[in-house]
Amino acid sequence: MIVEHTDTIAAIATPPGAGGIGIVRISGPESIAILCRLFRKKGMCGPAGPADFASRRLTLGLICDPVSGEEMDEVLAVVMSAPASFTGEDVVEIHAHGGPYLIRSLLGLVVAQGARPADPGEFTRRAFLAGRMDLTQAEGVMDxxxxxxxxxxxxxxxxxxxxxxxxxxxxxxxxxxxxxxxxxxxxxxxxxxxxxxxxxxxxxxxxxxxxxxxxxxxxxxxxxxLREGIRLVIAGVPNVGKSSLMNCLLDRERSIVTDIPGTTRDLVEESLNLSGLPVILTDTAGIRDSEDPVESIGVERARASILNADRVLLVLDAGRGADEGSCALEKEVASCPYVVVVNKKDLVEDSRRFSLPPSWQPEARVDICARTGEGVDTLRKVLADLAGVSSPEHAVLPxxxxxxxxxxxxxxxxxxxxxxxxxxxxxxxxxxxxxxxxxxxxxxxxxxxxxxxxxxxxxxxxxx
Ligand SMILES: Nc1nc2c(ncn2[C@@H]2O[C@H](COP(=O)(O)OP(=O)(O)O)[C@@H](O)[C@H]2O)c(=O)[nH]1
Ligand SMILES: [Mg+2]
The missing domain is CATH 1.20.120.430 (tRNA modification GTPase MnmE domain 2)
Incomplete structure (x- = not known):
C-alpha cells in the first residue's frame, strides 16, 4: 500500500453548531494513551489506564485538562481497538455535550496531547489504505x-x-x-x-x-x-402555461400566472426532487419578438438557458397546436433532448387531439392540464424514466x-x-x-x- 501513517489524527466528527452531543474522534497508535491522560473514570481519582476501557463499550467519566486540572465535561468514551475499527487502527471517540465551544476546546486538549488535526476524509482514507474497503466503498461513504x-x-x-x-x-x-x-x-x-x-x-x-x-x-x-442533478428548462411561446406547469411541478405558486402574454420576463429557478433525481427547474419568458426592451432581454435569457439545458420541456397549448411560433421554437430546441408537453387538454376533446409535425423528434409527449394538475404525475414519471433513475436495479450507480x-x-x-x-x-x-x-x-x-x-x-x- 502507498503510505505508512504512524501519526495519530483527531477531528470533530459531528456537524458544526450546537447539538445534544458532540463527538471528537481520534485514530492512530497514540489514541488510547491520549484518552487515558485526559480521562478520569467516575469514582476514581487520577488519570485512567488502558484497562479501564473495554473495547467497543461506553465508559462514563470526566475529561480534565491535565495542565490546569480543570474538569471540562462529563463524557462517554469508547475505545475501538485495532484492527477491528473503522480505520483498522486504535480508534477513540469521546461523546461530550454538543456545545461548539466545548467541543473545540476538547479537540484542543487532544491535539495538545500529541494528535494532529485530521485532513478532510482522512479517517476514510486510512480505512481504505488499511484494506478495510475498496475505493468505490470509500466513495460510497461520501455519497x-x-x-x-x-x-x-x-x-x-x-x-x-x-x-x-x-x-x-x-x-x-x-x-x-x-x-x-x-x-x-x-x-x-x-x-x-x-x-x-x-x-x-x-x-x-x-x-x-x-x-x-x-x-x-x-x-x-x-x-x-443522480449525483449532480439535471437542468430542466420550460420553454414555449407566450401564454401556453409554462409558469402554470412550473408551479404544478413544484406544488406551490412560485411563478406568476396571468392571462396576459409576456408575464414572465426573467428566469425563475427552483430546485426540485423528481423521484429522487435532483433537478434545477427553470421557467422562462415566452419566446416571441417583442418591442418591449425588458421582455426582449427576458427572451434572450430564455434562449441562453435553453442552450444550457440538459432537457427542455417544450410546452404547447392544446387549443393552438403546433402553430408557427412553436414550430420555429422547436427548431431552436431540437439540438437538446426535449419532451413535448401539451397543456390545457381540458380545452379540447380527446378525439380532437392534434398530432405533432412528423419532423419533430421529442423523447416523449405528455398531455396535461396544468390548471387541475391532471397528467403531471405521468410527466414526472416520464422524466424520471428518461433520466434512468426510476428502476430499482439502478441502486448501485457508478x-x-x-x-x-x-x-x-x-x-x-x-x-x-x-x-x-x-x-x-x-x-x-x-x-x-x-x-x-x-x-x-x-x-x-x-x-x-x-x-x-x-x-x-x-x-x-x-x-x-
Ligand atoms: N384552461 C386552461 N387554462 C390554463 C391551463 N394552464 C394555464 N392556463 C391559463 O393560461 C394562461 C397563461 O398561463 P401561464 O402559466 O401564465 O402561461 P405562460 O405565459 O406560458 O407562463 C393563464 O390564464 C392560465 O390560467 C390549463 O391547463 N387549462
Ligand atoms: Mg410565464
Whole structure:
C-alpha cells in the first residue's frame, strides 16, 4: 500500500453548531494513551489506564485538562481497538455535550496531547489504505453523507456495501487471467502450447467484456445525473402555461400566472426532487419578438438557458397546436433532448387531439392540464424514466470517475477486437488488455496513485 501513517489524527466528527452531543474522534497508535491522560473514570481519582476501557463499550467519566486540572465535561468514551475499527487502527471517540465551544476546546486538549488535526476524509482514507474497503466503498461513504434525495442515499449505501466493487473485481479478474495467459504464450510459446484460442478470445471480448463495460457506462451516466442533478428548462411561446406547469411541478405558486402574454420576463429557478433525481427547474419568458426592451432581454435569457439545458420541456397549448411560433421554437430546441408537453387538454376533446409535425423528434409527449394538475404525475414519471433513475436495479450507480475509467477500458477492448480482426500479433493485443485491466484497477483503488487519493478524499468533510 502507498503510505505508512504512524501519526495519530483527531477531528470533530459531528456537524458544526450546537447539538445534544458532540463527538471528537481520534485514530492512530497514540489514541488510547491520549484518552487515558485526559480521562478520569467516575469514582476514581487520577488519570485512567488502558484497562479501564473495554473495547467497543461506553465508559462514563470526566475529561480534565491535565495542565490546569480543570474538569471540562462529563463524557462517554469508547475505545475501538485495532484492527477491528473503522480505520483498522486504535480508534477513540469521546461523546461530550454538543456545545461548539466545548467541543473545540476538547479537540484542543487532544491535539495538545500529541494528535494532529485530521485532513478532510482522512479517517476514510486510512480505512481504505488499511484494506478495510475498496475505493468505490470509500466513495460510497461520501455519497451517503452528501445524498440529498432518497435515491441518492440508496445509491451511496449500495456503493458502501461493495456491490459495484465486486462487479468490477470479477470483470477485472477475468481480464487479468486472459492477460496472464497471453503473456505466457508470448514469452514461452513452445512450452505452453496454445493457451489462448483466437476465436474464443474474440467471442469473450465481444460477448462478455464489452457488453459488461457498456452497461456499466450506461449506468454511470444515470449515476452522474443522480449525483449532480439535471437542468430542466420550460420553454414555449407566450401564454401556453409554462409558469402554470412550473408551479404544478413544484406544488406551490412560485411563478406568476396571468392571462396576459409576456408575464414572465426573467428566469425563475427552483430546485426540485423528481423521484429522487435532483433537478434545477427553470421557467422562462415566452419566446416571441417583442418591442418591449425588458421582455426582449427576458427572451434572450430564455434562449441562453435553453442552450444550457440538459432537457427542455417544450410546452404547447392544446387549443393552438403546433402553430408557427412553436414550430420555429422547436427548431431552436431540437439540438437538446426535449419532451413535448401539451397543456390545457381540458380545452379540447380527446378525439380532437392534434398530432405533432412528423419532423419533430421529442423523447416523449405528455398531455396535461396544468390548471387541475391532471397528467403531471405521468410527466414526472416520464422524466424520471428518461433520466434512468426510476428502476430499482439502478441502486448501485457508478460515479463520474468510475465511468471515465470504464470508457477507457472499453476503448482498449475495442482496440483488441479490431486488432484481432486485422490479425495483429499477441504482444500488440496484450498491451490493450493490460490497459483495460489497469483502468478497472483504478476504479477499485488497486493502482496506487496518491494524487488520485488526494483528489477523492479532499471532497470529504473533516472528521469522516
Ligand atoms: N384552461 C386552461 N387554462 C390554463 C391551463 N394552464 C394555464 N392556463 C391559463 O393560461 C394562461 C397563461 O398561463 P401561464 O402559466 O401564465 O402561461 P405562460 O405565459 O406560458 O407562463 C393563464 O390564464 C392560465 O390560467 C390549463 O391547463 N387549462
Ligand atoms: Mg410565464
Amino acid at each position: 451517503l453523507i452528501a445524498a440529498r434525495t432518497n435515491a441518492a442515499r440508496r445509491m451511496g449505501s449500495a456503493l458502501l456495501c461493495g456491490e459495484l466493487g465486486s462487479e468490477v473485481r470479477r470483470l477485472r479478474e477475468n481480464l487479468l487471467d486472459l492477460a496472464t495467459r497471453m503473456a505466457a504464450e508470448i514469452d514461452f510459446p513452445e512450452d505452453v502450447g496454445e493457451l489462448v484460442d483466437t476465436t474464443v478470445l474474440f467471442r469473450e471480448v465481444v460477448e462478455d467484456y464489452l457488453p459488461s463495460l457498456e452497461s456499466l457506462i450506461h449506468r454511470g451516466e444515470a449515476g452522474i445525473r 460515479n463520474l470517475r468510475h465511468t471515465r475509467a470504464f470508457e477507457k477500458a472499453r476503448d482498449a477492448l475495442v482496440r483488441v477486437r479490431e486488432g484481432l480482426g486485422a490479425g495483429y500479433f499477441w504482444d500488440l493485443l496484450s498491451v490493450d488488455v493490460d490497459d483495460a485491466v489497469r483502468e478497472l484497477g483504478t476504479v477499485l483503488g488497486e493502482v496506487s496513485d496518491p494524487d488520485l487519493l488526494d483528489r477523492i478524499f479532499s471532497d470529504f468533510c473533516i472528521g469522516k
